[in-house]
Amino acid sequence: MTHENRQKSQLTAVWVKRAKPKDKPYKLSDRDGLYLYVKPNGSRLWRMNYRFHGAQKTISFGRWPEVTLADAREKTLQARRRLADGIDPCEQKKLDRIAASIAQANTFKAVSDDWLEKVGLEARAPMTIKKYEWQLGLVMPSLGRRPITQITPHEVLLALKRIERTKKYYTACSVRATCSQVFRYAIATARAERDVCADLRGALVTPKVVHRAAVTTPREVGALMRSIEDYDGHPIIRVALRLLPHVFVRPGELRHAEWKEFDFERAVWTIPDHKMKMGLPHAVPLSRQAIAIICDLEHDEALSPYLFYSLRATDRPMSDNTINAALRRLGYAKDEMTAHGFRAMAATLLNEMGIWNPDAIERQLAHVEANSVRRAYTRGQYWDERVQMMRHWSDYLDDLRGGATILRPNFRHRGP
Template sequence: MAADRTSRKGLSASAIRNAKPKEKAYKLADRDGLYLLIKPSGIRYWRMNYRFGTQQRTLSFGRWPEITLVEARDKLLEARRQLAKGLDPYNQAKLEKIAKSLAAANTFQAIGDEWLDKIEKEGAAQMTVKKARWLLRKVYPDIGRRPISEISAHELLLSLKKVEATKRYDTANRIRTACSQVYRYAISTARAERNVASDLLGALVTPKTTHRAAVTTSGEAGALLRAIDGYDGHSLTRTALQILAHVFVRPGELRWAEWDEFDLERRTWTIPAHKMKMGRPHAVPLSEQVIRLLKEIEHDASYSSFLFPSLRALDRPMSDNTLNAALRRLGYSKDQMTAHGFRALAATLLNEMGNWNPDAIERQLAHADGNSIRRAYARGQYWDERVRMMQHWSNHLELLRDGATILRPQFGHSGS
């Protein structure tokens, strides 16, 4: 197929538009080896012929008009640069195509779901995985189908700003943190080179830190315990609040408590790792008062595996709003007391007593210790103290409930 003659300046846009298909395919030569192959069907391809080593090759740059004359010339120039470096443009084009295919498969959502699956297999608490999945789904509609390596910081920021615009500042920041974790995973698995989420640190409105409302004085605690004892709603809800005050676990850990986690003979409740925020099993010594409350619960494992099942479905625990709603019914606003506030109450009063090692209190609160050796040592060292502390705490709560005067040590004063 001989190429039709063109001027030394190459093809023009009008020459391309006016070229008619023929019975056989023919070429319209441009310059520097670029030509337009016109098929009998009228489809037109930009191509170049070149020699690499001993092989004669043809490289296609795409179809006209999807690829314009200017774009085809740019592609030709890039191919010639590759040849000058000793690279085969044909092989480079194949590698680029493979890379694009892999990038299309490695979307933000695909890698995000993969990361969620990874942390779940590693033992992250169910609630942690659930929250992370909920956060990531906020940005999936905007960037979920985009190759993670192609998402710009500005693109992610626009998605986060949508959440921020609803004044959910804390949620927007937590989404950015979750996205950053996905990016770190993508980088470690060679699917991204840069964490654009970390570039956005400080770009969002920083929410004002608010502490969960909690009763933290002995007098307030006594009034609260008396109010709970007089709760006239469902008896299981009352029992759940009573137990929560004694064991001060996270509310979700109590709601999801199951009968087979309790050893009443050894007076121990062992919460499995997947239910814990920190992803590690946690043992709770059970006082005599807690044992008595557990035995007062009218149903057992044959009725539901949960201590506090939902009234609508026995295979689910009570709603996460049940305990807070009960506190509202007792007259405590969300600014006065929450179900989570029992942890602050216990931490405050136990530390004020001065009788217990602060590390033992922290261990009972299941707060993380970053040092794994220290953590292992603490488990063995503080268990006996925690058993004594939890019984003392239950005894103390009974005194507060009954209105007894609590004598506090007066440090720094000598007797007369």
């Protein structure tokens, strides 16, 4: 078949492969405006000529053999469809290239970093930020470099299953929730259209809820308080162990307590927002017992800004396992009592007393109301009751430590 006849026919893969370079560039036409542009250096490029609003234009589809004849015809068909819809294929190609560039810049890691920065500006507790960073670090090897718009539910599931295979079921579920927050942030900032983590509900093993161990009966609490008084370890640890039942804050909040946060004249300890789990400042009324225990410390801010400094360095707080280690030394196993268990102990017994408003107890535990309107309304409420409650609670602990018999009220209706 002559070259002239080939120009009137559709190209074949064989003809494309056999196309030889000449002194000048030439074209081998296919159909629908598609042609192979053969350059003197031997390169072969796929192009298509078309008219848009009366102007002659050319679009390139790439180089052979990376783009085959079949590929070039498919691209030509797509371009023709766009023309039929009134879209200029060349302009669309530029937009697609820009979108791809943006997608490559908006990787999962880039969006995660932006989200972490936003969360940090919201004054979340450093411990919370550190937890988010650790959780996201677990999936970064798999997802970090991927454009967030291209990540599929299956990809996220595979990353979470790797965590799950180590028997860390709670961690896997928690990481899914954190990733979901990143995707929702990407949606809010116009960098994604959907949260793929939503498709994974029910795909992971549901972890068994394990409540932190705590003693919650008056007899057990009395025995615990007597054991604490007999603690013969380091004096700083003994003071921390004695104080925690009276204030029942989170262990991390106790460890990071600083002298400047205490107003002993007003008998109040004000914990700043950046140290609180929910990022809101918290005030703790101090009973006379709590103040007396603090006064047993043999140092002040001249030695360390912290009440309970590390035994290795006075510019750092004690380690997070110190209180639990002290409880183990007292003979309490980890399934019997923990540092965090003092909160459950106080919540249980204060509610059982039946004389305190449950909202006041929740306020003292620094539990944040889910409803933002209600939270704003109740933030300053119950202070007087909380002051009375904390005084009563310290007296109650003293009675239990002394072995007093505590009578529980019987609220059952008595008939005539």
